[in-house]
Amino acid sequence: MNALILISLLGISVLFAGIFNLKNKSIYLAVLGLIGALGLNCMAWGTDTLYYNDMVHFDNFALAFSSLMIVTTGLILLLGFHFYRNNEDSSADLFALMLFALVGGICLVSYNHLAVLFIGIEILSIPLYILAGSNRNKLASNEAGMKYFLMGAFTSGFLLMGIALVFVATGTFHLNEITQAISAGVENEGILMVGILLILSGFLFKVAAVPFHFWAPDVYEGSPTLVTGFMATIVKTAAFAGLYRLFQGSFASFEGVWYDALWVITALTLLAGNITALYQTGIKRLLAYSSISHAGYMMLAILALNTEAAGAIFFYSIAYSISTIAAFAILIAIVDLKGTDTLDSIRGLARRKPLLGFALAVTFLSLAGIPPMAGFIAKYFLFKTAIEMNLIWIVIVAVISSIIGAYYYLRVIAMMYQKEGDDVNEMTFGTAFLSVIAIAVAGTLVVGLFPEQLLSILK
Amino acid sequence: MKDIVDQSAQFALSTILIPLLPLLGFTINAFFGKHLSKTLSGALATLSVAVSFILSLTIFFAAQNDGFSAFSVEVFEWITAGALRIPMEFYIDQLTVMFMLIITGVGSLIHLYSMGYMHDDEGHNRFFAYLNLFVFFMLLLVMGANYLITFIGWEGVGLCSYLLIGFWYKNQEYNNAAKKAFIMNRIGDLGFLLGMFLIFQNFGSLTFTEVFSKAGNYDLNDGMIVAITLLLFVGATGKSAQLPLFTWLPDAMAGPTPVSALIHAATMVTAGIYLVVRSNILFSLAPDTQHVILIVGLATAIFGAIIGLRQNDIKKVLAYSTVSQLGYMFIALGLGAYSAAFFHVMTHAFFKALLFLGAGSVIHAMSGEQDIRRMGGLWKYIKVTGITFIIGTIAISGIPPLAGFFSKDEILANAFAHSPLIWGLAVGGSMLTAFYMFRLFFLTFCGEFRGTEEQKHHLHESPATITIPLIVLAVLSIIGGFAGVPEVLGGSHWLNRFLAPVFADNEILSHSAHHLDHNLEIMLMCISVAAAVIMITIAYVVYVSKSVRPADDQHQPGGFAKLIANKFYVDELYNAIIVKPVMFLSNALYNFVEVYIIDGFVNLLGKGAVGGSRVLRLAQSGNIGFYFFAITISILVIILINTLS
Amino acid sequence: MNEFVGGQVPFDWYLYLSLVLFAIGVAGVLMRRNAIVMFMSVELMLNSVNLILVSYSSYTGKLSGMVFVFFVMVVAAAEVAVGLALLVSIYRNIRSVDIEELKNLKW
């Protein structure tokens, strides 16, 4: 809770820093603040408190997820030194927006009331609409922002309708009360059912599950790369935590309604995301499709919904987030080095930039779920969770899609390790930028090899 | 029992040394041969075999004693896998001793011969290395105490045969012949292997003594025994060049002549006979198999003889003769006359080795020429060779009192006891033998010299290293038969008595021993000798008096003669029905099944995924209106499904 | 205090009315390609939800529904502000607010 307040204030402080023309230096402020927030979270660890008339619920789940998002945001902000080196004017504003989005994310992992859920989603989304369109002079960015906004607003309508219907069915917005009401039996199950499904749809849109995923590739591609990285990590993490909170907590007993739908959607997401990615020629867009498929894996945990599901989602989020940060950081580097992000352009890159090649290999192998990277343990944990709930078939689908997925990840690596290739631009990346890559890559390996602490954190 | 222990202790060292010495010779020649002088390396090789021969002799003499009984010497544990325990163990009984004598005896003679014959060859030491290795494997084959050790030798001699046939590896024809020999042998080997597996399954062991002691539990013509023996026989057909696996042997003449003498006449090719004789208890239990053996043997004997009629390559004639003679041995085996078969092995080893070495001497004298159409009148140039050659020829033709007569006659007598028809066919075959052998002799040694002047100028008798073995073998060919003079001729048939312990446990055999009337037996001998003499006379008339010369390759006669000259087109037949289809299928499997079906399927999955990607991504049209529809309809469908269910 | 006029009709009618408006909003988003009209359709959807919340609150006396409506309004306002800003930004680039023109990002 304190972290939430601190970050809200931090966002405003960064805005002020922008006013005082601190530009990129405001990152220091933001990162320091985030470290503080992380510290606050650590101090609160183990407590299980409801705040403000049970509006928000900071338990270990919320603390863990919010800490993850804080760290992720911090790393992404550090990339800003390099990414915004040429347009520093509004960079502080953008950093502030990221922090605000983070506030929304934290609301989303800690809500105990549907109003907070709704506001949280919007606080998360609205800065992102702006961030997506923040490269004003580029039509692609505009288009991304507009598409994201229109579709986001549209699905917000559905989500809201869902919330309203749940309210009509149960008479309350409080999660605990909803849980009670549902287990006591509601008068009108039809309304509840539609409500739940609509809320589910809203969440599925946020996590970009098929067939609600259409925005994702376009928006990811059009947005500034840093923002894409932010979207891919924070939004996904927050939305899944939020989804889990609601469905594991409140709607679990109404499983019959949403289970089949989710099953099919999971399968579709896994397959469509990975299959579509096969044909991509741009790495950024490829990562967009990859992030769709990763949503599919995480949905396995929602389907399983047993005691380990929270841990599985959390661990997956960690693994996915660090790998994705690294991937987008590398993508930024590639675009700077080659001027484009097509697969062809990275041909032979690893020969010229061996460390970058190594980083990309580790990252992509992790995303592909190859041991000993973090992505593997994460995927394994999910599979295990699912199989424990007898979800063999969906796991088989997941396995097949993993195989398909491995193809495009490995193709990128293979491309990079080609013998021939063009020269690269001269470019210096700041220490911050490189250390983020280093941290993410090291994290990917370390988390993969020694996952115990993180695995058991939510037990 | 004490006796046995004593024997094995007494002979353990020599038993191990006998195969080891040639192996040592091989090792020295293989690794250090280049640094040795030619004579030294040849001498070493010869000596190693000769010492083995002497050691074998000591055992042989010991075996003459009544107190002698078969013994085993275990060297080390070789394979252990569950119930399968196969020691590297030697088993010495009378049969083995006899074979050892032949191998090392004839072997050392041929080594000696080779010292002269191969003197000018640059691969001298390599040759001796291979030859020694061969002797080692051959000894292993006959000395093994279980089927697997025999099999080692069996395949090992195949290897040496391969190496030696392809000794002059620059010539791809020779290499082809070597490869063919190896592969055809392997076909037989597979039969042997499978036979072994069945033996192991049924008897729980591969050791000869154990297997044979349990054989009594089986009925006559028990299916399993028939299967086992048939499979072993398949092995034997491969190694002993019987129908249908005989075509490698004539081709094997590509090797240096001593090789042909040692491997492809005297020893290796008789391995099949050894195997059957060794397993006589099993074979006797399977009359069905024996019939098969008889038929195959008979067919091979006649077939080989017919082909031999029109061959013009001196070694090819001998090769087909070998095929034919091996057929006789199998006839004997098919008749259950195991010791007769061995008897023929022995005499055949003498005279065929002699003939081959003689042929080698001829070729040596003719500077490498092998076509008898370009020879003639050599008698006066190479007398020793000529004399020894004619001895061999007479011996093989079955003229008494030379070796071939006794052994062949024993087979014929057994055949007659079984069925006069078989006897008739066998005699027919032996008439052909007499004819083509004398044809060979006459064409080579009589008449006018038909070679080039240069060859004529170069004609000379071979050195002593060559002639000495010839003489020794000639002597053996003359006296070898006396080892088995039948009772009817007043002999005591020493060989039969000597070998009797080998068949002692074979109850069926002791019951079915034939007894021909003595007069009848003598009459049969007369008939066969007379027939041979007639054929010799005809050959003399045709090739000496009328000086008929075989036609050149361009002027081949048609009809049956052409068929014979072309060896009944067996090679071509095999080529058409086996080699070509195998090659075709290999290509087809690869180009069609592998590429299009198996790999094609895998690639199709990949292509399918990529194709799916190509299609699916079109859904991502960039058109936001479509996205809205997709979302709305999805929600609609989700709710609808839930409502309906 | 005041007569509860609305209470005279069954609650379901309000539900249905809201759903009709919601559906019209959805249809509007689907049908129109003018970004501004699409925004308006979204507003229509949000308002229909508001109507449900308010009517349910009134019928049951649970005030939280009405309070929730405030937040919906807040969000609507914020969305409109951002949406229109985006629209202006796009208009600067392509001189149009036709959504159909925005399909450079695809496949």
Place this chain on the structure above:
Amino acid sequence: MLTSSLILIPLIGAALGLLAKGNNSKIVALLVALVNLVLTGILISQFNPAGGVQFEQNCSWIPSLGVNYHVGIDGISILMVLLANIAGPLIILSQFNRDIERAHIYNALILFMQAAMIGVFVSLDGFLYYIFWELALIPIFFLMLGWGGPNRQAVTLKFFLYTLAGSLFMLVGFVLLYVNSGGAGFDHSVLVGLQLDETTQRIIFGLLFIAFAIKMPIFPFHSWQPGAYTEAPTQGTMLLSGVMLKMGIYSVFRWILPIVPDAVSYFSTLIIVLSVIGIIYGSWIAIRQKDLKTLFAFASFAHVGLIAAGLFTNNAQGLQGALIQSLVHGINAIGLFYCADIIQNRLGDRLVDGKGGIRLIAPAFATLFIIVLFGTVALPLTNGFVGEFLLLAGIADYSIVLSGVAGLTVILCAVYMLRSYQYVMLGENSRSVSFTFPDLVLSEKITLIIIAALVIFIGVYPDPILKLTEPAVLQLLEQINA
């Protein structure tokens, strides 16, 4: 600790090698591999065949997943460890005289691969095992990508995906086992003790076996193999065929036979038949292959088919044969591919056609080549024979007909091997006048001599090796048939 150091030393060596430059890296790598070989020797000398699992180390790694770092060596793994450690120095030595680009990375990857494969062989925890299994893919992936032939990218991806596909199913299988153990973990002893019902066994069998079938490979899962062997750099091919495919065989021993025995007996006929088809199919195709590496690849496929068939015969001969043949096939495959490499190194291509006459000018090479070749042809008293004999005997115990069909390999193998040797090495060269073929240099000679010596030594005196494995195999059989 000894066991772990076998894994650690190559890893440390890989890191050290990365620091060294050029030729030094080769020497470092060789020394490291030799140290490991010596350690293996010590280990074998202390090994008690009847003593079950030895040199164990068991400590907790990821307790919340029930995963332990549990390694150890028993009669089944010892040969594989031996193989990996023999292969290591040989493979490193085999490129000593070659100019390999970025040799330090190359050698580091080889050592890394070696470590991973040893890890596979010594892991007694299913999860740990899986990690190593997948880990082994990474270095070979980069070896193939960085140093492979012209078509490497497509082939490497296909290889990687194909095997990955299998291993992911295996992962699911392991998870199922874990779930069925009631969360007791992945430890081998735990999994062996499970009493699974028939259906579960079959499902798990299917999931696990598909991975192993692809790795070995068994017909019809082999189509990645010829390409991969052909396109990989020679050392990569050696690793693949020499050691890596043994992972599949070993895994059947370790993770299928004792754990799902009922399913094994249910599927054994199918698998033996498939394997036998593979033997014939592979051998047959090999006859007409034009590229030596492809030819050897199909040969390897055929030989492994025999091993695979032996695995499922449920008798001591088959199992012992499979173990020793794995070792032997590894050695021979390394030798064969090395010979192909030497030819390519001298003549620029590996085609069977258009060669000949090499024996004339390179007798040492020709001799060593033919020894290895005869080892492959399974001539008695060469190493190939013992295994092949035992395997065929094992299959014969299962069905004599199948054994007969499988036995065709002895014929076909002779056909393609002798044929290729004849056209490549014998005769007179059909090439241009400037045909030269320098005979072996020292490092090549040492490598091939060691291989040839092993071919003969193991062939002549296989019993010590068989004795190493026998108690373990018998115990395994007891477990299966309990």
Place this chain on the structure above:
Amino acid sequence: MSNTLIFALLSTLSIFSALMVIFSRNAMYSVLYLVICFFTIAGHYVILNAHFLAIVHIIVYAGAIMVLFLYTIMMLNLNRESEPHKPMLLKLASVVTGGGLFLVLISSLKTANQISPVADNGMGTVQSVGKVLFTDYVFPFEITSVLFISAMVGAVVLAKKDVVQ
């Protein structure tokens, strides 16, 4: 009865104006119809005794949001029938989908809701709503400020012109 009539009247008007919003070719008309629609909804709020909310509704929607719309339309000069004619098929599909959604929603709600109105206790007044808003809902209320500030900053970031160097 008259109350039902009022409901019916307001509802008809709402639906009509809503339809006109989406069917008008001219964005300007759409805005105006939307204003009408908002007024009718406000009317509903009034008869539902949510007077305060009705007023806020009018102020926020009609007063602020719609003005913003109008402002944008005028600024961008969009008040003409610039939108190209859409194919009939699209319209039809949209209507069918919208209608379908409505039908599905209705049919899913299944049983009629028999909610009997509670006795009026003066809810919907400034006082009661305010009390809940500032006590129970203080957290969402406060956090809304973050939403607003980001929307504000965002609008500025997006709409401001680049500084001419």
